[in-house]
Amino acid sequence: MNTTSILILGLLLVFLWGFSDYNRFVEHKRQVEETWKAIHAWLKKRHALIQTLVGPARNDPLGETVLRHHAAAIHARNRPERIQAETVLEDVLKQWQAAHAVGGSVPYPNPRRQLDFVEHQLTLARRCYNRMVYWNNFYVKRFPSNLIAALLGFREGPFYGNGESGPCEARDS
Numbered sequence: 001m002n003t004t005s006i007l008i009l010g011l012l013l014v015f016l017w018g019f020s021d022y023n024r025f026v027e028h029k030r031q032v033e034e035t036w037k038a039i040h041a042w043l044k045k046r047h048a049l050i051q052t053l054v055g056p057a058r059n060d061p062l063g064e065t066v067l068r069h070h071a072a073a074i075h076a077r078n079r080p081e082r083i084q085a086e087t088v089l090e091d092v093l094k095q096w097q098a099a100h101a102v103g104g105s106v107p108y109p110n111p112r113r114q115l116d117f118v119e120h121q122l123t124l125a126r127r128c129y130n131r132m133v134y135w136n137n138f139y140v141k142r143f144p145s146n147l148i149a150a151l152l153g154f155r156e157g158p159f160y161g162n163g164e165s166g167p168c169e170a171r172d173s
Helices: 003-057 061-074 079-099 109-141 145-152
Strands: none
Touching: 003 061, 003 079, 003 109, 003 145, 061 079, 079 109, 109 145
């Protein structure tokens, strides 16, 4: 083998490595977007239930707080803002649910069960999303893949909540 063929072989290997990393980044980005769409669908269901549950309790200061954070979450401009607003809304909603437990001043058993189900599904979707974001971020930061990521504009994604991740499919308990 002469020097030219070794150089061509080396360039071919570098090209194949870059092509492979590019495809991995595209696939991770697709998976992150797909899992975000699942979260978004469950968030829309939660927002509809919030209107049903908290809407009639507008005179309640905690109910007003829930509705204010609900509006902020709906009007968030980008994903990091949306994640932050939804996390705050989730905490305030838990406080509202504790203050208005069944037998309290605003009993809504059926929508409450629906909200519990939506929250459970949202937790599963959030774990799956965080897992996809973890692997995306892992390869974006890992050398030498970070060179391809920086060159082609792939960035780290934001975690939802505390960053806990888990399986992407629901398991029977």
